[in-house]
Amino acid sequence: MYLVFSLIMFFIGGSMAMIIRAELFQPGLQFVDPQFYNSMVTVHALVMIFGAVMPAGVGLANWMIPIMIGAPDMALPRMNNMSFWIMPFAFALLLSTLFMDGGGPAGGWTMYPPLVLQTGKAFPFLIFAVHFLGISSIMGAINIIATVFNMRAPGMTLMRMPLFVWTWVITAFLLIASLPVLAGAVTMLLTDKYFGTSFFSAAGGGDPVLFQHIFWFFGHPEVYILALPAFGIISQIIPTFARKPLFGYASMVYATASIAILSFFVWAHHMFTVGLPINGELFFMYATMLIAVPTGVKVFNWIATMWKGAMTFEAPMLFALAFVVLFTIGGFSGLMLGITPVDFQYHDTYFVVAHFHYVLLTGAIFALMASAYYWLPKWTGNMYDEKLGKIHFWASAISANVLFFPQHFLGLAGMPRRIPDYSVQFADFNMISSLGGFAYGISQLLFVYIVVKCVLGGKKATGQVWDGARGLEWTLSSPPPYHSFSKPPKVTKALMEY
Amino acid sequence: MIKVRSIKRTSVLLSLFTLIMFGFGYALVPLYDVFCEVTGLNGKTGRIYNEEAKQLITDNQRLVTIHFDSNINGNLAWKLKADQKFLKVNPGKFYSVTYTVENMINEEIVGQAIPSVSPQIASLYLKKSECFCFRNQVLKPGEQKKLTVRFELDRDLPKGVESLTLSYTFFKAVKDNKKIS
Ligand code: HEM
Numbered sequence: 001m002y003l004v005f006s007l008i009m010f011f012i013g014g015s016m017a018m019i020i021r022a023e024l025f026q027p028g029l030q031f032v033d034p035q036f037y038n039s040m041v042t043v044h045a046l047v048m049i050f051g052a053v054m055p056a057g058v059g060l061a062n063w064m065i066p067i068m069i070g071a072p073d074m075a076l077p078r079m080n081n082m083s084f085w086i087m088p089f090a091f092a093l094l095l096s097t098l099f100m101d102g103g104g105p106a107g108g109w110t111m112y113p114p115l116v117l118q119t120g121k122a123f124p125f126l127i128f129a130v131h132f133l134g135i136s137s138i139m140g141a142i143n144i145i146a147t148v149f150n151m152r153a154p155g156m157t158l159m160r161m162p163l164f165v166w167t168w169v170i171t172a173f174l175l176i177a178s179l180p181v182l183a184g185a186v187t188m189l190l191t192d193k194y195f196g197t198s199f200f201s202a203a204g205g206g207d208p209v210l211f212q213h214i215f216w217f218f219g220h221p222e223v224y225i226l227a228l229p230a231f232g233i234i235s236q237i238i239p240t241f242a243r244k245p246l247f248g249y250a251s252m253v254y255a256t257a258s259i260a261i262l263s264f265f266v267w268a269h270h271m272f273t274v275g276l277p278i279n280g281e282l283f284f285m286y287a288t289m290l291i292a293v294p295t296g297v298k299v300f301n302w303i304a305t306m307w308k309g310a311m312t313f314e315a316p317m318l319f320a321l322a323f324v325v326l327f328t329i330g331g332f333s334g335l336m337l338g339i340t341p342v343d344f345q346y347h348d349t350y351f352v353v354a355h356f357h358y359v360l361l362t363g364a365i366f367a368l369m370a371s372a373y374y375w376l377p378k379w380t381g382n383m384y385d386e387k388l389g390k391i392h393f394w395a396s397a398i399s400a401n402v403l404f405f406p407q408h409f410l411g412l413a414g415m416p417r418r419i420p421d422y423s424v425q426f427a428d429f430n431m432i433s434s435l436g437g438f439a440y441g442i443s444q445l446l447f448v449y450i451v452v453k454c455v456l457g458g459k460k461a462t463g464q465v466w467d468g469a470r471g472l473e474w475t476l477s478s479p480p481p482y483h484s485f486s487k488p489p490k491v492t493k494a495l496m497e498y
Numbered sequence: 499m500i501k502v503r504s505i506k507r508t509s510v511l512l513s514l515f516t517l518i519m520f521g522f523g524y525a526l527v528p529l530y531d532v533f534c535e536v537t538g539l540n541g542k543t544g545r546i547y548n549e550e551a552k553q554l555i556t557d558n559q560r561l562v563t564i565h566f567d568s569n570i571n572g573n574l575a576w577k578l579k580a581d582q583k584f585l586k587v588n589p590g591k592f593y594s595v596t597y598t599v600e601n602m603i604n605e606e607i608v609g610q611a612i613p614s615v616s617p618q619i620a621s622l623y624l625k626k627s628e629c630f631c632f633r634n635q636v637l638k639p640g641e642q643k644k645l646t647v648r649f650e651l652d653r654d655l656p657k658g659v660e661s662l663t664l665s666y667t668f669f670k671a672v673k674d675n676k677k678i679s
């Protein structure tokens with residue numbers, strides 16, 4: 001359910017991206033008026049983050065965590081149900097704003113005041129949609145932690161848990177710690193607009209920069225909420241297809257935890273240019289650099305896992321490998337942005353857009369694609385069409401790079417983000433980027449076809465599916481019986497290892 | 499086998515943590531204000547009261563230039579002008595300067611001025627004993643008014659600072675008025 005919902009959202013958000021790229025195909029204003037363009041940029045980001053990546057992650061967690069730790073179901077099934085059904089409702093609120101007087105929210109997904117306070121009728125809908133999505137995610141997170149802490153099968157010690165479970169536990173803590181802060185910030189926006197408070201209005205003694213601090217206190221942990229489950233997925237897939245245990249399991253767990261903790265101390269790298277004092281700039285620069293260390297540990301471990309492994313390259317592995325390479329590129333551009341004086345040039349240019357799409361699209365989304373291919377046979381009992389899967393991979397990987405790589409150059413040359421028009425010297429790279437965008441959009445339709453085909457039939461999958469896969473989920477039949485593990489299995493060391 | 503009690507406990511604890519973090523979001527507001535007040539980071543100016551003012555000693559050796567700047571925010575139909583572009587001052591001595599404000603339309607309006615000093619490190623050393631920004635200003639239709647600021651520049655002003663800018667922006671006053679320095 002979650003997964004289907006997030007796929008639908010992926011396509012809704014995706015068609016907004018197509019509108020954006022169509023407008024940017026050539027300089028000048030062709031298709032949409034600037035206000036609508038801005039609302040596309042804003043709603044695209046909100047839909048992709050809260051509608052596609054987060055629910056997909058929660059969906060995977062709800063499906064896989066119980067069978068990975070040998071539990072019959074999630075700890076709080078009813079809560080699960082509620083947290084799902086809030087989402088279609090919240091997105092109905094959000095998307096309906098596009099048809100209102102004054103248009104949808106157009107001040108950017110970061111909702112900075114005072115600009116966002118100029119939103120028309122859409123404003124309260126935006127705020128409540130964010131509230132509901134936050135509540136939904138927090139309920140999902142509570143459920144995950146309650147499940148993992150209380151329902152593991154005997155012998156499934158914490159340090160035997162699959163990494164996907166570990167990364168999700170840590171993500172769930174991030175969600176619970178950061179989303180309420182966002183809820184607070186948007187509530188302050190709401191009362192500022194309608195109830196005469198002045199948290200962010202200078203006239204009443206408030207300060208708009210304060211919003212940015214509160215928002216990014218949530219915002220940076222949020223980017224790791226999107227990224228950590230992806231790390232977990234990759235840490236499941238690479239050992240399977242390298243037929244070797246994950247290199248440095250314990251260091252992976254500690255690296256994930258330290259990334260999560262550090263992520264609360266780097267928020268101001270999104271606001272180097274607001275006029276921080278020099279010591280603040282330095283602190284946040286060093287803290288940001290520090291995050292690269294545990295991230296580097298992870299990349300190193302993935303590569304070391306493949307070292308001398310007996311590798312095969314099925315679609316999940318291809319997506320996982322592309323993830324490692326392309327996410328690292330995104331990490332590098334992140335480091336460049338993290339250098340304070342350099343960021344003064346790059347801030348709010350297409351370089352930032354390129355950075356976060358490398359970590360989010362070729363990072364988080366590629367990992368989700370990998371997970372879909374990896375677990376589809378387990379879910380449906382049928383193998384997907386490997387040949388089409390490979391075509392989908394190559395089409396996505398190539399088009400995504402054509403789409404986002406030129407944006408680095410555009411950013412370095414000074415093209416600002418969130419503007420529907422640009423001066424002519426940016427025309428060539430924008431055209432290339434748009435072509436890549438359309439190609440990427442079309443290739444995702446192939447994914448839907450592959451999934452539908454796999455659900456309807458295909459070669460029967462065994463319980464084991466991949467001969468290199470380890471863990472409880474592979475001891476069940478494919479698809480797993482409705483009530484799996486109502487009698488808890490005994491987990492031994494040997495079961496989890498090679 | 500399923501430990502219903504401990505599942506309940508975990509969920510309750512986590513929900514509590516959620517509420518605490520929601521509160522923490524709000525707590526960031528006063529924390530931020532205190533932080534800015536102590537460090538003078540957002541360029542708000544300092545204040546000086548009578549007892550302190552009596553003990554001031556003038557530093558005749560040092561001359562610092564203060565530039566005066568004025569702005570009107572967004573949709574407020576007022577005009578604001580500093581009556582002097584700049585002033586050379588000795589630290590530790592009181593000065594008065596004036597601004598002229600004029601209401602350009604046929605309507606009574608309440609405005610609120612917000613000060614800002616740049617460079618930021620100088621802001622806390624600019625101490626005011628009297629300022630039109632301490633309270634709302636009401637202007638009748640078409641009214642023109644002289645507004646006064648009385649201030650002294652603290653002797654401890656860091657050595658590197660040779661000139662600074664004091665800027666005022668008038669906003670349309672909002673109903674709920676937090677105290678502004
Ligand atoms: C080594 C790791 C990373 C570093 C050093 C880093 C650094 C930065 C910096 C400095 C910015 C602000 C740029 C600016 O606005 O001028 C930024 C923006 C951004 N980063 Fe990263 N980043 C890293 C990893 C990630 C990851 C893993 C994600 C998400 C999965 C991510 C998502 C984003 C997003 C979404 C933005 C743009 C936010 C916006 O302004 O709309 N980053 N990053």
Ligand SMILES: [Cu+2]
Pocket residue numbers: 219220223266267269270
């Ligand atoms: Cu960040």
